[in-house]
Each structure stands twice: as structure tokens, then as C-alpha cells.
Amino acid sequence: MHPTEGRGAWWRTTAFRITLLHLALTLLGTLALSGLAWWATTRFALNQIADEVARDTSVLAQAAQLGGPRNLALAIDARIAADRSGTQYFLLAAPDGQRLAGNLAAAPPAFGWQRLSLTGPGVPPGEVLALATPLPAGLLVVARDLAPVRQQERFLLGAAGWVGGGALLLGLGGGLLIARGVTRRAAAMDAALARVQAGEMAHRLPARPGGDEFDRLARRINTALDRVQGLMQTLRQVTDDIAHDLRTPLNRLRQRLDLALRTGSGDEAWRAEAEGAIAECDQLLEIFAALLRIAQVEAGARRAGFTLFDISAVAATVAEVYAPAAEERGQRLRTAIAPGIALLGDRDLITQMLANLLDNAVKHGREEGEVTLRLAPGMLTIADDGPGIPAAQRDAVLRRFTRLDAARATPGSGLGLALVAAVAELHGMQLSLGDAAPGLVVALTWGDGQSGSL
Amino acid sequence: MKILLVEDDPETAAFVKRGLTEAGHIVDHAADGRDGLFLASDATYDVLVVDRMLPQLDGLGMLRALRAAGIRTPALFLTARAGVGDRVEGLEAGADDYLGKPFAFAELLARVNALARRPPLAAAPTLLKVADLEMDLLKRSVSRGGQRIDLQPREFRLLEFLLRRAGEVVTRTMLLEGVWDFHFDPKTSVVETHISRLRAKLEQPGAPALIHTSRGAGYCLRAPD
Numbered sequence: 001m002h003p004t005e006g007r008g009a010w011w012r013t014t015a016f017r018i019t020l021l022h023l024a025l026t027l028l029g030t031l032a033l034s035g036l037a038w039w040a041t042t043r044f045a046l047n048q049i050a051d052e053v054a055r056d057t058s059v060l061a062q063a064a065q066l067g068g069p070r071n072l073a074l075a076i077d078a079r080i081a082a083d084r085s086g087t088q089y090f091l092l093a094a095p096d097g098q099r100l101a102g103n104l105a106a107a108p109p110a111f112g113w114q115r116l117s118l119t120g121p122g123v124p125p126g127e128v129l130a131l132a133t134p135l136p137a138g139l140l141v142v143a144r145d146l147a148p149v150r151q152q153e154r155f156l157l158g159a160a161g162w163v164g165g166g167a168l169l170l171g172l173g174g175g176l177l178i179a180r181g182v183t184r185r186a187a188a189m190d191a192a193l194a195r196v197q198a199g200e201m202a203h204r205l206p207a208r209p210g211g212d213e214f215d216r217l218a219r220r221i222n223t224a225l226d227r228v229q230g231l232m233q234t235l236r237q238v239t240d241d242i243a244h245d246l247r248t249p250l251n252r253l254r255q256r257l258d259l260a261l262r263t264g265s266g267d268e269a270w271r272a273e274a275e276g277a278i279a280e281c282d283q284l285l286e287i288f289a290a291l292l293r294i295a296q297v298e299a300g301a302r303r304a305g306f307t308l309f310d311i312s313a314v315a316a317t318v319a320e321v322y323a324p325a326a327e328e329r330g331q332r333l334r335t336a337i338a339p340g341i342a343l344l345g346d347r348d349l350i351t352q353m354l355a356n357l358l359d360n361a362v363k364h365g366r367e368e369g370e371v372t373l374r375l376a377p378g379m380l381t382i383a384d385d386g387p388g389i390p391a392a393q394r395d396a397v398l399r400r401f402t403r404l405d406a407a408r409a410t411p412g413s414g415l416g417l418a419l420v421a422a423v424a425e426l427h428g429m430q431l432s433l434g435d436a437a438p439g440l441v442v443a444l445t446w447g448d449g450q451s452g453s454l
Numbered sequence: 455m456k457i458l459l460v461e462d463d464p465e466t467a468a469f470v471k472r473g474l475t476e477a478g479h480i481v482d483h484a485a486d487g488r489d490g491l492f493l494a495s496d497a498t499y500d501v502l503v504v505d506r507m508l509p510q511l512d513g514l515g516m517l518r519a520l521r522a523a524g525i526r527t528p529a530l531f532l533t534a535r536a537g538v539g540d541r542v543e544g545l546e547a548g549a550d551d552y553l554g555k556p557f558a559f560a561e562l563l564a565r566v567n568a569l570a571r572r573p574p575l576a577a578a579p580t581l582l583k584v585a586d587l588e589m590d591l592l593k594r595s596v597s598r599g600g601q602r603i604d605l606q607p608r609e610f611r612l613l614e615f616l617l618r619r620a621g622e623v624v625t626r627t628m629l630l631e632g633v634w635d636f637h638f639d640p641k642t643s644v645v646e647t648h649i650s651r652l653r654a655k656l657e658q659p660g661a662p663a664l665i666h667t668s669r670g671a672g673y674c675l676r677a678p679d
Contacts, residue, residue, distance in 0.1 A: 275670070278558075285556055286639070293638075305542070320608045321634050324647040352638050359642055 015182040019175020026167050034160030041156060045149045046129070050113070053131045056142045060090075061135060069137035073101035087145035089118075089128055094138045107139050108132050116143065185214045193221070201229050238291075241400050245414070246287060253280040290415040294400065297349060297422040311343040311350060315375045318354040322362055330368040337375045343446070345427045353423040356416040357382045357442055365439065378446055385439035394433040455479045455570055456498065460490030460516065461505040461532070466555075470503065473559045474566070487511030497525045500570050503562070506533035506544065514547040521548035528569040532557070541637060560671030564623040571622065582617040585677035587656065587664055589617055598656060609652050616665065616675040625672035649673060 056079075064072035069092070076090045080103050091102035099107075108114055111132045118126050127150075130143035192205040204225065207218035260273035319335045326333040343350065361371045365384030372383045389397055398421040400414065420442075424431040429446040457479050461467040464485075471481045482499075484490040487508040494502055494516075502520075506513040517529055531549035533540050541552045551565050582589040586599040589610075596603045596613065605613065615633050616624060626645040630636040653665050662678030 282558075289554075317634050321636065321640075321644050321648075323608065324651050325642065325644050327651075328647055348637050351636060355636065355638075355640050359640060359644075363642075 013179045013183050013186075015179035016175060019171065019179060023168060023171040023175065026171055027164060030160065030164045030167055034156070034164070038153065038156045038160070042149060042153055045152055046146075049129050049144045049146070049149065053129060053142050053144055056088075056090075057131050057133050057140065060140055060142065061133060064135050064137055064140070069100065072135075072137060072140070076101045087148065089130070089141075089143035089145070091141035091143075092138055093141070100138060102141070104141055104143065107141060111139075115146075118145075189214070189218060189221070196225060201225075201232065238400060242291065246284065249280055249284050249287070253277060253284070256280065287415065290419060291400070294415065294419050294422050297419070297426050303426065305346055306344050307347065308342050308344050309347045309350075310340065311345075311380075312337050312339050312341045312375060314347065314351050315354060315373060315380070318351060318358055319373050321355065322358045325359075326362045326365075326371055329362065329365070331362060331365055332370045333362075333373070334370060335373045337373070338377065341375060341377055343427075346423075349423045349426070353420050354380075354382075356420050360384075360416060361386075361440070361442075369439075378448075380444045381441055383436040383439060383441035385436060388435055388438060388440040389433060391435070397433070398431070455500045455566075457481050457501050457503060457566065458484065458490065458494055458499045458527075459503045460484045460487065460494075460508065460513065461503070462486060462508050463505075466505075469559070470562065473563065477563055479566075485509075487513065487516040491516045491519055494520055494525065494527065495523065497527060499527050501566050502527050502529040503566065504529055504531055504549070506531060506540070514543060517544075517548040530562070530565055530569055558670070560623070560668070561625050561627060564625045564628065564672060567622055568619065568624075568628070582614065582620075584617060584620045584664065584675060585662075587617075589614060598661070603655055605652075605655060608648070609655065612648055612652055613656075616673065619675070621674065621676050623668045623672050623674045628672065 060072060060075060063075045067074075073092055076092055079088065080090060089102070089104050091104035091107060092100045093107045094100055097107060108116055108130060111134055114130050114132070116128050116130050118128060127146045128143040129146055130141055132139060132141045134140075189205050192203060195203045204222045205218040207215045207222060209215075211219075256273065256276055260270070260277075315337050316335070319333060319337075323333050358371070358373065361382050361384040365371050365386040369385040371385075372381070374381045374383075397417050400418040421431055424444055427446065429444045432443050432445075434441045434443060455478075457474055459467060459470055459474070459481055461470065461483070462485050467483055467485070471483055474481045482493060484493050488510040490502075490504065490508070491511060493499075504513045504517060508516065511519075513531060513533075517531070520527075520529075528550045529548065531544040531547075531552045532555055533544065533552070534555040544552050550569055553562060553565060580591045582591065587596070588598070589596050591614070594610065596605055596610065612629070612633055615629065624632075627639060629645055629648075630639065649665060653663075656665065657663055664675055664678065666674045666676060668674050
């Protein structure tokens, strides 16, 4: 068992509860339908019996009119003899109540339609529907046994019971099957997620291709897990990088202080050591600040502060700042800046991005060489004619703390291009490193979404 | 100068207070925003140094309340946050300058001095002069000892910034922000390069120095001793 909450009783599953509800509704429906059928059938049968009784009465009354009481008595006897079902009852009584013909024991107390209970020896107990009609010759009673109707009613009730019971059983069985299926799928997902929770970040939920809503849900959860895992890996990478790259300067700082403590003497020496230590600290703090800034940019929170600004002016200023540095190295800094290009973005970040790029170009460009900054609508390139970056390493230099061997001799934290990449991403710009043959050309391109007019 | 320091961290407060006192200033200290607001309401201070994160009432709230009450004492805003958005927020709340933590004490001192001496905006002179160095802002010309000096536009702007703060220490970051609107430190020697090129043009061999390097702090343009 995995260490999550218990699996839970089967009757507490959603599937089972839905099954129960479904069953209740089915039963109610069956009941209503049966009731309706019962009522309609009974009424129909009763009407039919009443019709027969009325027809017999009218036929017999006609016989009495044509042939007199005797003829009527004969007709009744003939009918009784012909009735094989034994459900027909007749009575012809003289006005004084004496029975002249028929198989009913006694005359009913009143005229008209009525229901009579059959009692007496040799007669099965039952109920009959009777019509008592006064004739000149006496009282004519025609009755029919209601037992077939009752039997039909019983049959209907029995059928309803079977159908209802069957539906109940089938529904219950089906519900349990569904509940088991759903519970099993849910349990599988639960178990898989429990493994992820326990630290197996690479574990994924089972999901069939195509599949039902469970598979879609599983795929969605898997995608979310992929994203979480990716973020965690990035975070781990950054943490490792920080741990590794901060240890070096911290170590240097410690050694310096250690040495100062052991050998330092005299105010001047202490002063020099303290200044050196502060310089080391500043470098550390700078790395922290750069990392924080990259994280802040990557988080995308800065987008809220976007304004429309003149990137041409920014590019010109950055070129101006780095012009003396280029001249110091005997380089020619050439600019081709189209005036008045507007960009929607963070002015400070774009400034820093351009400064980082130009700083790199001046630092790594060839001495006595040429550095070029070009700005056109939707496109900015900065090129140098130094050693460039091998194609295989161009992706790597955009990551934090990557410093190519050739650059290790020059000062820098290895965070400059990482910030450039983050700022470009924030502004929806495409960043590409290319070969300037010789040298490196960095190109930034952006679409109309980031452009505007001032 | 009378300075109010509003800072909740006792270590930082002691460090700043000691430094400012050694520089000859009188420093009062408040440990939270409410006390700070109460003390600053007197308007008897020359400069306020306010930390952003404070208990009771944060630095932004304190400055807003103060400015709403019509107290215009120049304020330097300190923050541990590195973001540019924070700088804008601080300035909008009524701060006059902004300094990210951690900072070098020389940087803080230079900025506090600059704040206290900030001249009224209306009095914009057209001629800036230190010793035998003259800058005519209308003609955009510079001369030393009557000898005309040709400066590139970028050198002209740098010199103008220094001349307007003649006698004060100006740090690298103040130059980066004030001259080029760079609100980050490029950590390369760009500023030093600019200064040394400007120096080369202003100080012909044999002429006394005008731009002095203040060790560990920045630069100061002043008449030769």
C-alpha cells in the first residue's frame, strides 16, 4: 500500500452513489409505468364485462318480450349450459321472489348495476358484476364473474415485480461493475501520483492513446508534471551553478583574510587587505544582483512596467558609453542607427542588454579591429571580428555561468549573455548568435507587436 | 548637517550613523516608519535617509505621508531590492535619490552631500567655471586658461556634470545614472576610461590637475590646491 489515505469503502465511491440514484429513478419509473398499465387494463376488462352483461340483458329481455317467461327461462338455461368457463351467472325471479330459472341463489336487494359476493355451498367464493333489470315477468339478473379480471391484475402485479426486481438487480450489478472500474482507474492514478509525491519525479500516470476522459485527465496531469519537473531541473541547475560559482570567490576571500590574519602587520598592510576583501565581496554581491535580476526578468513580472521608448536613443547612448573603451583597444566602433525607432518594453533592461552585448564585443573583439552596431526597424545586430563562438557552443553561452575557456582570462561573471537571453525572451525578441566571419554577430529581431510610434 | 536615518536593522543603522557622524553630521535614528514619520514631521532635518522595508509603516508609505503633509526635505531611499521597478516606485513616492543595498559607504556619503547641496532648478547658469577652466553652455565651448579645448559631445556632457557639482565627490554610479541614464553597474572600466580621456584633454602636461580621484569613492572636480 502506498502511504496516502486508505482506499475508502466501495460504497463511498462516486460511481456507486450515482448507481444508487440511477436505480431509484429506474424503480420509480417502473412503478409508475406498472401502475398505469394496471389501471388501464383493469378498467378495460371491467368495461368489457359490463358491455357483455348489458348485451346479455338486452338479448334476454328481447327473448322474454317475444316468447314470454317460459321462453326466457329456456334461453337462460341454454346459456348456462353453453357457458364452459363457468363465469356467467343468471337469475330469473318471479315478482314474489321465487326463482324461476338461473344459477344464482338469491336475487339482489336492488335494481341496477352492483357487485355481489358469491356465497354458498358448491360455489367458489368470488365477486360478480351484476345487472338487475325488472321485467313484466319478474326480475332478470345477469352477472359475470370478476375472477378473470382479478387474475389479470395479479398477473400484471407479478410481471411488474419481476421487471422491477430484474431492473434492480441488473442496475445494482452494473453499478457495482462501473464503480469497480472507476475505482480501479482512480486508484491507479492515486498510486501513480503517490509515487511522484514520494519523490519519483519521473513517474507518470498510465494513459492510453486516444482514450476516455480518464486518459485525457491523466495526460493533462502528466503534462503538468513534465512542466514541474522541468522547472525543478532548472532550479536545481541554477542552485548547483550558484553553489559552484560562488564557492570560488568565497574561497578566495577566505584565503585572503586568513593570510592577512597570519602575516599582516602595519596599518598600511591591513588597509590593503581590507580593500582587497571588499573588492572580493563586491564581486560576490554583483553576481548575486545579476542572478536576482535574471530571475526577476525570467519571472516576467517586469512586463507590467513596459513603456514605449526610443530604442535608437538608447542604442546611441550605449555606443557612446563604450566608445572610449573600444578606442582604448584600438578598435573602431561603427554605428548605423536608424533614428526614432520606438519599442514597447523596459528601457532599463534594454539598456543593460545592449551594454552587455557591446561590452562583450569590445572585450572579445580583435585589437585594432572593428565593432559594429546596427539598428533598423525590428532588427538590431552587434558584430565583432574576434575569435567568435563555435556553433556548437552558441546555446551554452546563453546559460548562466557559462564562460568559454578563451574568456576565462578576462573579468566577468558568465552572466552577461544569460541576462541578454532573459531580456530578449521577456520582450518577445528572437536572439541568435552567428558567425561574422571572422567574429561573432549577435542579432535581435522583433515583430510589430513590440514596435510602435512615439 | 542634520540627518534623520530611518532604518530597522541595528547593524546597518550603527554603520551608517557612525560613518555620517565621522563625516561631521548630526544623525538622529528612528527604527521604524512611524517614529521616522513623527521625527521628520518637524522638518528640521537637512536630509532623510530612509530604508524601504520598515516595521509599522514602510519607507514608501512614510515618504508619501511626509510629501502629502507638504514636507519637502530631500530624501535618499535605501533598498535591498535590485529591481528597477523599485527605483521608480521610490522616486514616485517622493524620494529624491535611490541607493540599492548593499552599498559602499562612500557612495552613501556622496549622495547625501549631493542631496543637501542640490541647487534650486531655476538658477541655471550659462557659464560654469572652476579655477581657469570655463564652460559656456550657450556656445557649447570649453576653455582652460583662455586656450580653447575641443571636446566630443560625450566629453562635454561628462564635464558639465562634474562642473555643476564642482567641489563634491561624484561616484561612478552617480555618473552612470546622471550622464548616461544607466541604472545598473556595468562593472567594467567604462567610467574610468571616460574620465582618463577627459583628463588627458583638460590637463596638458605640466598643468595642475583638476579632476581628482577620491580613493574608493569617486571623482571630484576642484581647483588645484
